[in-house]
Amino acid sequence: MPHDHHAGTALSVGHEDRDLAERLSKGPDAYDFAATGTSLADQGALSVRAVGGAGGLVGGLTARTWGGLRGVGMLWVREDSRRGGWGGRLLQAAEEEARRRGCDRACVSSFTFRAPDFHRRHGYAETGRTPGIPGGAEDVRLFKRLVQGVARRASRGARPRPGPPGRSRAAPVRTGRARDGRRGRRAPRRAPWLPGPR
Template identity: 65%
Template sequence: MTTDDDAGPTLTTGDGDTELDKRLGEELDAFNAAATGAADQGAFSVKVSDEAGLVGGLSAWTWGGLCGIELLWVRDDSRRGGWGSRILRAAEAEARRRGCDRVAVSSFTFQAPGFCERHGYAETGRTLGIPGGHADVHLFKSLTGA
């Protein structure tokens, strides 16, 4: 849907826009760096593959000593093989290498908050209203002394 106003800018609503996402990220990175003095250190990933394809992986970002885990997934047939733990430990090691001393992640209640807690993450809050009566659990871990 597009709303045109002859007197000024055009407001457009539509499907996902990768160019807009890129531009918004650049603008927010610049704003955040100016406000905090901490520059974006960038994204990283951890990936495990076998002959069948992707076993699992993780994507994260680091900024100002904080690592934010965005996505963590392990294929169903590999979930009992310890791959989730190995992936998470590898991400924490990379975060430390990048100078981070803390990690934040969120997980829906039907996903893996218990997994994160077993790895030393503590719940810091919840966002209610996830479909099916679930919540988004926010977790945090200090990497100092861990």
Template identity: 55%
Template structure:
């Protein structure tokens, strides 16, 4: 056996994704994993914000949310999250999860009704990764 370390390995990432997806589907019976995105463009077609994540079974997880600096504080982040939540509900999801570093926006998610479920210390600069959850059920 040989172990190799390095940078990005797209072949390995693809193999792991396929193998773990099959394993997870077998273990849970959920075979419906799907990517999720919400894109915000200005009148000229320039991207001013966006969100990516995935849905699987009754779960949705946000991976990245970004709003261009000149649009921050405009409500766009809230609109992106609410659009993702609506799409997650449409896909049958009952809850959502997201994580945010302490220097990013955990308070933003809390204002949207997300609850802190954990913290992972050790982020560079003395920060933490804050894990948040929200039920999508009425």
């Protein structure tokens, strides 16, 4: 583990550091909350699980919500169930729950060798790519409006919900207030906005 000392501060490089990761996960909150008008109470976790008759996991989806935006963390379906429509059912269930929580838009990131075409078939539009993924692949970012007419309402002067700051992977997430006034579930602590491609 190399060390560098400068002006009384030590710099060390190593492998996984769970304590450091936990501390850093809380670091940007104050800045992000001020920039977006959100708070810790505006964050939420979301999960969808598909379980077979024998109790085995068929597939699942994890996501975070923040400021009316739902971001998928992971979406996985067991290989022998991938032609049965389970991925679409999981995604649709997560979108319905996100709408119930007040979300009007959704995003996801997927490597080119995984599922960008799956997301496109479900109404997601590509917003950008990051090259340099091993094997010559790219990280594809996709976006979808969950509620039609949102852009039109915003252009008429309605205040749009805050979106992610420029660096979406480090931004906190939130659970919005549903249209019926119910508050979504509060996340126990902040997690990365999009921990990695799905």
